Amino acid sequence: MLAYSMVGVSVAALAAGILVALRRKAARTRSDSLDIAAFIGGLVLLASLMVAATPPFLAMLDAISASLPADGWPRTALFGALMGVLVFLATRVLFADLLASLLLWATRRDNEDAQPLATIVKDRLILATVSACLFAAFFALVGFDIAWLPLLALPLLVAALPIYQGQIHPWIEYRKAREVEDQELLEIRAWLRETYKDGRMPRFKIRVRETNLNNAMATGGMFGHLIVVGGGLLKNMEPQELKAILAHEMAHVVNRDMLWLTLISIAGSALFITWLNVVSPGPLVLAGGINLVAGFALLLVGAAISFYPLPAIFSPRLEFRADRVAATMLGDTRALASALTRMSELTETPLDQRTWTHPSYKARLEALARLQERLPK
Numbered sequence: 001m002l003a004y005s006m007v008g009v010s011v012a013a014l015a016a017g018i019l020v021a022l023r024r025k026a027a028r029t030r031s032d033s034l035d036i037a038a039f040i041g042g043l044v045l046l047a048s049l050m051v052a053a054t055p056p057f058l059a060m061l062d063a064i065s066a067s068l069p070a071d072g073w074p075r076t077a078l079f080g081a082l083m084g085v086l087v088f089l090a091t092r093v094l095f096a097d098l099l100a101s102l103l104l105w106a107t108r109r110d111n112e113d114a115q116p117l118a119t120i121v122k123d124r125l126i127l128a129t130v131s132a133c134l135f136a137a138f139f140a141l142v143g144f145d146i147a148w149l150p151l152l153a154l155p156l157l158v159a160a161l162p163i164y165q166g167q168i169h170p171w172i173e174y175r176k177a178r179e180v181e182d183q184e185l186l187e188i189r190a191w192l193r194e195t196y197k198d199g200r201m202p203r204f205k206i207r208v209r210e211t212n213l214n215n216a217m218a219t220g221g222m223f224g225h226l227i228v229v230g231g232g233l234l235k236n237m238e239p240q241e242l243k244a245i246l247a248h249e250m251a252h253v254v255n256r257d258m259l260w261l262t263l264i265s266i267a268g269s270a271l272f273i274t275w276l277n278v279v280s281p282g283p284l285v286l287a288g289g290i291n292l293v294a295g296f297a298l299l300l301v302g303a304a305i306s307f308y309p310l311p312a313i314f315s316p317r318l319e320f321r322a323d324r325v326a327a328t329m330l331g332d333t334r335a336l337a338s339a340l341t342r343m344s345e346l347t348e349t350p351l352d353q354r355t356w357t358h359p360s361y362k363a364r365l366e367a368l369a370r371l372q373e374r375l376p377k
Contacts, residue, residue: 008052015045019106026108042102073140080139081132088131113213162265170219177207187239214346218249241339251325257318268307275302315357333368
């Protein structure tokens with residue numbers, strides 16, 4: 001197993017060298033191919049470190065298992081809590097937070113939404129605790145050895161975390177963002193008051209994220225409707241452009257897009273759990289040796305199949321629809337088109353670059369141009 005860890009460390013060192021070379025190249029130029037190479041290099045680096053750390057991790061797991069109660073639901077609940085924390089650390093911290101940080105470093109981009117380390121740690125601790133509680137509840141019910149109890153608990157495990165992340169956590173994350181002051185955005189506040197008059201448009205809380213973030217986000221959940229505007233937009237956008245951005249985010253809430261994205265996330269969780277049951281990579285990971293590589297590969301393949309295709313299919317459609325609704329609200333597409341062009345400049349994103357959740361700015365601008373021809377003159 002020591003030799004196995006050394007191979008993982010060697011591959012990680014090679015991936016780190018590639019990332020250093022990409023960072024040097026990024027000082028001279030930026031391109032989509034460089035971004036893709038940095039993403040793959042970061043993924044290989046983290047996966048290799050994970051493989052290298054597996055032997056000591058398995059030894060630690062054996063020690064923890066020996067200290068747990070001999071049998072019954074307390075043992076399975078404690079084991080479930082441990083697995084919940086590990087799943088969260090692997091999926092959110094390792095392959096989301098750290099991978100994003102590596103990508104930003106290798107491509108020499110700044111993190112516009114940089115927050116104090118203490119805030120990030122507190123946020124991740126809250127999410128890890130939620131994940132641990134959900135897994136503990138599910139495994140505890142399994143520990144009772146009653147056939148129908150796991151079936152009762154499965155919806156809890158599948159749905160609770162996406163609901164928390166989509167409907168509850170945004171309010172926890174943005175609760176300290178300051179509210180828009182009375183003297184700010186006077187024109188936009190007057191426009192909002194007009195939109196509320198007939199009662200067809202829900203009321204929104206608008207807050208400002210005090211960072212250089214050139215973006216905005218909306219959530220509509222059990223605590224009401226919230227729009228958070230990045231400090232970069234507040235400083236760099238003209239009032240009409242900012243109004244168009246707010247209209248786009250309001251359209252997401254009116255269209256219940258957050259609910260749809262939560263349902264997509266629940267579907268992804270269900271697919272992942274189905275994959276784990278059909279393929280069973282757990283025994284391969286615990287077996288060690290070359291089987292461990294196969295187990296981790298199956299985990300990553302399952303996560304990719306479960307969590308990426310559905311958002312990639314539906315999220316861009318939701319963005320196009322929010323653009324259409326926002327332009328209809330404003331009676332014109334030009335302010336939103338100007339705002340999208342400005343955002344492309346502020347974020348240094350090429351107009352033709354798309355992501356797995358958003359269409360390219362070019363495609364959105366072309367769709368707005370076609371819509372403008374159909375709007376009343």
